[in-house]
Amino acid sequence: MATPTYTLIDSVTLGSSAATVTFSSIPAGGDLILVGQFPSDGGGRASLINLNGDSGGNYYRVHMVGRSIGPDSGTVSGSSYIGFDAVATSSSVPSSFKIQAMDYSATDKQKSMLAQFGNSDRGVNASAHRWASTAAITSISWAMSSGDISAGSSFFLYNIAKAL
Secondary structure (H helix, E strand, C coil): CCCEEEEEEEEEEECCCCCHHHECCCCCEEEEEEEEEEECCCCCCCCEEEEEECCCCEEEEEEEEEECCCCEEEEEECCEEEEEEECCCCCCCEEEEEEECCCCCCCCCCCCEEEECCCCEEEEEEEEEECCCCCCCCEEEEEEECECCCCCCCEEEECCCCCC
């Protein structure tokens, strides 16, 4: 049995703050994995992600959160972005994330994604997302709900080849 391999498509580490981070011209492949980390920035802001520039109401999610002030869960339907609440931290604790998009270059199905993020201060969040489009994912844009993405933030985009 073949072993799946991770191939780095692109990476970004911000030397200064930026309004967005965009990965474009993503080649076809098996699954995408986007991992990274935000430094502490005093924000507590949400991350907003668009696929292929789509800002229509085509994003859906189910999420659950574990945190010191109590658990939370919910759903979001028909959003104009993939949202991750409070990925940027509100203290001096860095926050990390991992997002997997399954079969991202297939054009015969809508896209599904699993995400995990959090830190020891704000808790952890797990979510499942659906992008109601059969288009292959060829670009990913990341922005914050307010202000810029902090300097020192890092993003690594990998393709996981399918094991045959």
